[in-house]
Amino acid sequence: MAPILDIQNLYKNYGTTEILKDINVSIEPGDFLVLVGPSGCGKSTLLNCIAGLEPISGGAIHIGGHDMTSVSPKDRDIAMVFQSYALYPTMSVAKNITFGMKVRGIDQKTQTAKLEQVARQLQIEALLNRKPGQLSGGQRQRVAMGRALVRDPKLFLFDEPLSNLDAKLRVEMRTEIKELHQRLGASMVYVTHDQIEAMTLATKIVVMKGGVIQQIGTPAEIYKRPANLFVADFMGNPAMNLIPARTRTAGAGTEIEIDNKGGAPIILRDPHTSNLPPDVILGIRPEDIAEPGFRAAQSAQEAECLVDMVEPAGADTFVLTHLGGKQVTARLHSETEAQPGQRQKLAFDLNKVSYFAPDNGQRLN
Amino acid sequence: MTDVTHSAARTQSRTGQIVLRWLLYVILCLFAVYYLMPLFVMVTTSLKSLEEIRTGSLVALPREITFDAWKTAWSGACTGIQCDGVRPFFWNSVLIAVPGVLISTLLGALNGYVVAQWRFRGANIIFALMLFGCFIPFQVVLLPMARVLGLMGIAGTIPGLIFVHVVYGLGFTTLFFRNYYVTIPAELTKAAKVDGAGFLRIFWSIFLPLSLPIIVVTVIWQFTQIWNDFLFGVSFSQAGTQPITVALNNIVNSTTGVKEYNVDMAAAIIAALPTLLVYVVAGKYFIRGLTAGSVKG
Structure with a gap:
């Protein structure tokens, strides 16, 4: 199938400042693409470019197989949900939802039918005569979604739609958006700075930094095989441990030596990876450091570390230690007896580690 | 003993506040009168007859209210050679x-x-x-x-x-x-x-x-x-x-x-x-x- 959205070599400049550099993304119908990155990485600008609200400085945007590069927003067959919801303050909920149809000159009967359908779908029938000012944050969010849904577009665009909601509501609406996506099978592009939102919603994630795409992949790929140090650090909570280490070739595999605070260096063996440079940064997720005998993988290798701090978090207990001069977090089971200031045996699962070059931060394995 | 001193001090400060408040009102009233005075003079003068204006005081209330001046101003007063009022x-x-x-x-x-x-x-x-x-x-x-x-x-x-x-x-x-x-x-x-x-x-x-x-x-x-x-x-x-x-x-x-x-x-x-x-x-x-x-x- 042809991609529903295809962005080719897109550049965006404001004066002499490059905001977006050589962006290439394409998604298939039904995909849920999440653009994620820290503030100022250009993700919202990219979304505005897709919508046609910002002109682009180079490249092309195709939507549904048509070249939309210089087409105005209203003719791109898109609908957009904004961070501030952008509901028209003087219009009732019903008028907000039907405004687009009214502008397009769609007949009254169709308008009413579509309004009813969307209102039922989002359970906002009771709110139709209210003004946006009389709605709660969650209700406004729903109305904004209704305004997008009623257009039945080829592509939905979401610009951080959940960041103005409180934590609990955010999780609820996240689930609802995901359910909506599954039920409609619609194609969506979603901007967020929240990596958990990205992981839970996306079928495809684009991680951006400074206007450059760092990695494109499924949530699992991004999580397990981050392309560079930035992605490794940005995605996942708590973040991936990034530990400076020295390597030696040992047979078909590699021997890894890590400085250990208050003890002899730890030696770990990775039988699967070879040809690493002598100095690397070892990336290991907190859940791949466990307590021996509890949730630790068969092949995990044990080492004794000094515990700096213990943070119980209900289901898990996070244990902080120092390796290679960096703070390292291990995700242990909740009944662990690890105590601050004592030495604790930890099991490192080397099957899932990543190696990065210290100089340019690129992935090595 | 200390209690008494305290309450005495409190009463004193309360009296002080009331005095200050009244002083404030008096000053505000004076300003209000100052600003309203011209309007008062205008309105009363416009309701007096010429005779009364000549003989009476500027700030006195009109003895006899007459709207003749208003009528003249509206439709009879002369602006140069034309006498149609304003x-x-x-x-x-x-x-x-x-x-x-x-x-x-x-x-x-x-x-x-x-x-x-x-x-x-x-x-x-x-x-x-x-x-x-x-x-x-x-x-x-x-x-x-x-x-x-x-x-x-x-x-x-x-x-x-x-x-x-x-x-x-x-x-x-x-x-x-x-x-x-x-x-x-x-x-x-x-x-x-x-x-x-x-x-x-x-x-x-x-x-x-x-x-x-x-x-x-x-x-x-x-x-x-x-x-x-x-x-x-x-x-x-x-x-x-x-x-x-x-x-x-x-x-x-x-x-x-x-x-x-x-x-x-x-x-x-x-x-x-x-x-x-x-x-x-x-x-x-x-x-x-x-x-x-x-x-x-």
Whole structure:
């Protein structure tokens, strides 16, 4: 199938400042693409470019197989949900939802039918005569979604739609958006700075930094095989441990030596990876450091570390230690007896580690 | 013992507060009297007969209330050789002020909408130049304006005066609307664009309905400016198109013989009434509109 959205070599400049550099993304119908990155990485600008609200400085945007590069927003067959919801303050909920149809000159009967359908779908029938000012944050969010849904577009665009909601509501609406996506099978592009939102919603994630795409992949790929140090650090909570280490070739595999605070260096063996440079940064997720005998993988290798701090978090207990001069977090089971200031045996699962070059931060394995 | 001292101190400070409060009221009353005095004198004088004005005190209440002076001021007082009172000039002012206010407000709203929501290259420079227009003294534009009005063929006419006031008011009206619209999130325009609305549709359906407070502010401001204007009125009018401010001056300055203070006062009050009325009717929106934007609605 042809991609529903295809962005080719897109550049965006404001004066002499490059905001977006050589962006290439394409998604298939039904995909849920999440653009994620820290503030100022250009993700919202990219979304505005897709919508046609910002002109682009180079490249092309195709939507549904048509070249939309210089087409105005209203003719791109898109609908957009904004961070501030952008509901028209003087219009009732019903008028907000039907405004687009009214502008397009769609007949009254169709308008009413579509309004009813969307209102039922989002359970906002009771709110139709209210003004946006009389709605709660969650209700406004729903109305904004209704305004997008009623257009039945080829592509939905979401610009951080959940960041103005409180934590609990955010999780609820996240689930609802995901359910909506599954039920409609619609194609969506979603901007967020929240990596958990990205992981839970996306079928495809684009991680951006400074206007450059760092990695494109499924949530699992991004999580397990981050392309560079930035992605490794940005995605996942708590973040991936990034530990400076020295390597030696040992047979078909590699021997890894890590400085250990208050003890002899730890030696770990990775039988699967070879040809690493002598100095690397070892990336290991907190859940791949466990307590021996509890949730630790068969092949995990044990080492004794000094515990700096213990943070119980209900289901898990996070244990902080120092390796290679960096703070390292291990995700242990909740009944662990690890105590601050004592030495604790930890099991490192080397099957899932990543190696990065210290100089340019690129992935090595 | 300490308790007693404490309560004594408290009573003392309470008495101090009451004294201060009363002192404040007295001062405020004095100021109020000071400001109301001229109005009082005007109203009472306009209700007295000439005879009583000559013999009585300036601040005394009228012994006998008569509306003769008002009648004369409205339809009989002489401005130079013409003796029709201020009535024709009052209507001239209405004919100048109403279209002048409406046009300058509408154009200001459009300008503000463009400068605040449709950013284009040089938008800030254009806005700065319009702002600069607010600070150009009236006298500076008199001669060039006379020339322009002459070229346009509307010198000495009411449309000419409307034109002058619209041009001179644009700086202020644009400033008001721009500052109001700049607080409206740009996402609103974006959402409407995605919905398919164009430039005028967005202005008409989304921005204008939001603008009541600032429209009221602008209308009051412009109406007061245009109604009270004297310099443009006297410079760019001719017999028959003079606004009421010019007529008032002529009545007061061109009387021969006995000065009819009661007629002068009545004419002055008539000239001032419309601006008072506008403020009383729309005043509460004025305060709201001035503070709008500083607080998020």
